[in-house]
Amino acid sequence: MANTYTKLNIHIVFHVKSTGITIRQKDLGQVFAYIGGIIQA
Numbered sequence: 001m002a003n004t005y006t007k008l009n010i011h012i013v014f015h016v017k018s019t020g021i022t023i024r025q026k027d028l029g030q031v032f033a034y035i036g037g038i039i040q041a
Contacts, residue, residue: 012035023031
C-alpha cells in the first residue's frame, strides 16, 4: 500500500507601512486570540 507524505510550511509576516505604529499592550491579547483562531480553523 502506498504512503502519502505531506509537508506544510506556513510563513506569516505582518508589516505596517509606517514602522512607528505598534500594537498597544492592552490590544495584544485580542491579536493573539485572533491569530490563534485562524490557525485552529
